[in-house]
Amino acid sequence: MNAHVKTPVASVSERIARAAAVAARYADDVDQKGRFPAEAMQALKDERLMGVQIPVELGGEDTPIAEIAELCSILGQACGSTAMIFAMHHIKLSSLVEHGMGAEWHRGFMRRIADEQLLLGSATTEGGIGGNLRNSICAIEVEGDICRLEKEATVISYGVQSDAILITSRAHKDAASSDQVMTVFLKDQYTLEKTHGWDTLGMRGTCSEGFLFKGEAPAEQIIPEPFAEIAAHSMLAMAHLLWSALWYGIAVDAVHRAQAFVRAAARKSPGQTPPGALRLAEISGKLQMIKTDIIHGVRQYEEIRRNPESLTMGFLIAMNNTKLSTSTAIIDIVGQTLLINGIMGFKNDTPFSVGRHLRDAYSAQLQISNERILMNQSTMLLVNKQDMSLLG
Amino acid sequence: MNETIRNLLAKVGGLPVAADGLADEADLYAAGLSSFASVQLMLGLEEAFDIEFPDSLLNRKSFASIAAIEKTVATILSSQKAA
Structure with missing residues (x-):
């Protein structure tokens, strides 16, 4: 059945770079028309990136979660909507990879996803x-x-x-x-x-x-395992981590544009620090914080995948915290890039435009409402004890 | 202990079925125990047995059934005695 599946020769990073270039080319049109990013999604299928998470035995590439998060971040830098669709697809796929390996129908379906590059909603x-x-x-x-x-x-x-x-x-x-x-x-x-x-x-x-x-x-x-198990063991963590990764990508691209703006200003008036430079320094630190938080979260989740018995409430609280802080921080970061780029950032057609980034960033707090997550956090923190270690 | 757990379950479990009718091994999540209610149940157990749940036992398995809760509480009680 898999005889005709072409095995990608290029590395995942080369393939995502090509797909992201397509996503970037159509991002503004997709945004303006509120349409499905058909070209970018086709490029992701052509690059055979829809099934990479699936185990090799079923036709995938066994790509680790950390790398999938990186793919989401790279797409987030190009087109927020494409990145979100790709992330949601891989979140759904993780439910099958983590909970469907024991069921014959679901194994066959994973083979089909890898083979036909199916998009999961x-x-x-x-x-x-x-x-x-x-x-x-x-x-x-x-x-x-x-x-x-x-x-x-x-x-x-x-x-x-x-x-x-x-x-x-x-x-x-x-x-x-x-x-x-x-x-x-x-x-x-x-x-x-x-x-x-x-x-x-x-x-x-x-x-x-x-x-x-x-x-x-x-x-x-019907996936044999109860949805409660799927939600706790893979879906919540995958959603918060992959979303955070692509939100980070949106913020990184906005900061990249702000840096280009500041550098251009600096070149024009040598010897003077441009007014936006200090703000840029400030958001660089904030960006680093969310990056570190996401990477740490991914490592924690990889540990849980290796050892599902070690899943505790503390882990769920940590995943929720990563979502809460990333979704809040990116609005601040992208908002600051608008101040740095000024009218050139406010306009939609300059290399320094950040309007789409800012509008996309505002969705992060609502996609699973932060209010609801905070309510759950406050409930869990009634019994969960604060982790006092630095490295643990 | 079984009776205390059942009383708490009836009080804070928010189950759509009567807690009395549940077998010791019955799956509480399938019976409708929400994550909010399970935390209320944990708080009630901490108060009733004067214990604290360590993070390692705060998982779905520890509270999956009345029997599992009994086992979890017994584990904590014996480790507290040993300490």
């Missing part, structure tokens, strides 16, 4: 539960070998363009709202009836529209 949000993805109203119905699901999915990012959707629901009709499963539905196994549009301040290319989802598929496509 996600439907965890539902009308009536707010953004709390650990609760569902809808329930999957299993009848013999078939499962059926209808969900008022108020947000399915790039739902129309997805090749398959991983969707959460209650495990059965009598299940408690937190007793959930996640099921894979292939494109020809569901219909989407659009209910909400996506005309937004930023991240305009993710096309995170709302739909009434109706699907029917073989019941073996």
Whole structure:
């Protein structure tokens, strides 16, 4: 079956550089029109980067999480929406890699993802539960070998363009709202009836529209492990780390533009420190802090992957903290680059423009609301003891 | 201990089913124990048994069933006695 799969000869870093160049070329058009970044996503497929996380035995490249985070950061520097779509795809893929290796159907599906470079979408949000993805109203119905699901999915990012959707629901009709499963539905196994549009301040290319989802598929496509385990063991960490990585990428590109602006000013008036130079020095430190935090988070998660038994509340708190601080810091950092670049940054058509960066950055605090995460943090901190070590 | 745990579960567990009807081995998360409620349960246990949960035991497994909670509390009680 895999005989015709071409094994990429170029390194992952060469391939992502080519795909990111395409993403950068179309980023402003994607943003202005609020359209799907079709060219960049095609480039990512052509470079065979959709399946790199999958184990080699199933046709992937076993790329470590740290490298996937780097890919997200590189794309974030080019086009925030493309980076977010790529990150969300790999977050969904991690649920299969971490929790589907024991199930024959899911192994076969991973082979297909690597082979056909399929794009995975996600439907965890539902009308009536707010953004709390650990609760569902809808329930999957299993009848013999078939499962059926209808969900008022108020947000399915790039739902129309997805090749398959991983969707959460209650495990059965009598299940408690937190007793959930996640099921894979292939494109020809569901219909989407659009209910909400996506005309937004930023991240305009993710096309995170709302739909009434109706699907029917073989019941073996339900991921055997409870969604609670998937959320705690891989999804929460992967989401916070990959999102943070791409948000860092957005901030890095804005800082890069601000530095170019300051350097140009410095060259024009030798001997004088340009007015923006001090601010640049300040945000350089802030950028370093979030970078360090993300790298540390990735290492912690890699440790959990090696040793799942070591997962504790302290780990979940740490992942949440990385999300909270990155999503807050980038708004500050990108905001400062606007002050540095002045009117040249405010305009949308200069090499120093940072408007798109700033608007994209504002989505970070809302994508899983920081308010909700802070509530969860404050609850967990009632019992979790502060880690007092520096290195641990 | 089993009765104390069941009383706490009934008080703060927020389960859609009666805690009395649950078997010792029943999966509490499947029964609807939310993460918020599980923290309230931990706080209640700390108060009732005068213990503190170390971070290494603050995981889903420790609170997966009434039997698991009993085991977790017993582990902490015996280590506190030893100390």
